[in-house]
Amino acid sequence: QLRGPFNPLECTFKGVSRQTSFRKVGVDKDSVNYVVLEPDYLSKHTRMLVSASMGLRQNSGNITLRDTTLMPNIRGFPALMSLLFAPRFQLRVDSEQRQYVGAICGLGFDGRTLKGYDADYDSEIIFDSDISREDLVKVNVIRYNISTLLASRQSLQEYTEGGLTIKQRKVRRNIIELLDRRRRLINNSKFQPTFKWMKVSDEVQGIDKTELQANANLLPYCQQIPLHQYDWFQDVAKNLEELKGLENGDCVTYVCKLCEVKAYSKPDMMSHVHSDEHRDGVDDFDKNLKIHEQETAKQKYFQSLEDDGIEEDAEVFDIESDSD
Structure with a gap:
């Protein structure tokens, strides 16, 4: 069987969850994203492909994606989407605690066993662009505003029609500002996903526990790990x-x-x-x-x-x- 020729600009995809990270991923031949070319071949940042359905081939064990959408070509987009909309996530820092290098996302973990509640679907994102403390502050604001809007019908009734519109505009504006920020690329090739949750003390997280519990609703505040001062x-x-x-x-x-x-x-x-x-x-x-x-x-x-x-x-x- 003849295979090729292959275009050096052609993108390849891989899964981010535990159960898909070790499998070969391909797109259905009838999909518009069956062949995706990278317009900026010198770019080193990753892109994000979202699939509404997927199938597993019995013979090869490969994954076939269907109903796919290729997300915008923005630096740090996969990381920011994970931080904004994951039910729970935990940040990763480098050995010198100077910068954030990734995050594990999922439904959370058992504090006694440190095992994820749904470990097979936990995903771990390695950052290829700089994520700063200011970004995480804005992420917290967005998550809090989304939570207050979606927590319950009673919370929605507390807003007038004009107030609800203002809230929605504020969330949209904050997301756009977060995505529009120019980010430098970082080399985290030596960091590999471990899919392991860790228990971090409140002192290290730098978080008031009462405040965290007060806001632990739909999308709780992210638990930041303070970085050492480094320019x-x-x-x-x-x-x-x-x-x-x-x-x-x-x-x-x-x-x-x-x-x-x-x-x-x-x-x-x-x-x-x-x-x-x-x-x-x-x-x-x-x-x-x-x-x-x-x-x-x-x-x-x-x-x-x-x-x-x-x-x-x-x-x-x-x-x-x-x-x-």
Whole structure:
């Protein structure tokens, strides 16, 4: 039987749940997504394919997807959708506790056995884009607003028609802002899904337990794990300045923190610095650095408003903007 030719731009898919992660996944031949081409072949972020139904081949054990929809090509989209709409999820951090690297999602777990309530359908997402603490704050706001709208019919009756519309617009606006944020790619290839829930103390989570219980309804607050203070942009910018001294012999480091490349000699590092991959990475870094500086300045501005006691006026302005 003849197989091929294959297009190098053709996308392949894999399952994210425990019971589908080890199986080969394909799309039904009659589906419009039977062959999906990646328009940006240099992109390293993952995309999300949603299927309404699936079948298991008895002979091969492969999975065939039907009624599929290819989600928008947005950095961090699979991670954000999982954090927004999973019934329960638990974050993963790197060994130095500097950044979030993934999350396990599902119905939760038994606190005594640490086993998932429906372990076969637990899914674990490895982040390929930066998810910050500010993102998680916005995720909590969205989850809380959705919960108050869908918790019960009584909660819906508490809103007037105009108030319900404002609430829905606010949720939609927050989701769009979350998706519109420009994100840097991170390399988490060394992290593999374990599908294991962990018990984390309230002190490590940094959460008031009474507050968590008070809001534990349809979509409870996510349990954040505080990160150690670390400015990735400042660290990488300093490293790039050091690498500029390679040709003059002033640089003694052979590590590129931007591309996560380690060389064992000066010629090898110079070869990497002059490569197209590194130059493209530097251009992307400069753009992200400007956005990071703008966001930092904006956060400092709003923090100064809160310190001066202008928080109430800002909230009034926020509500008025929703009703426009």
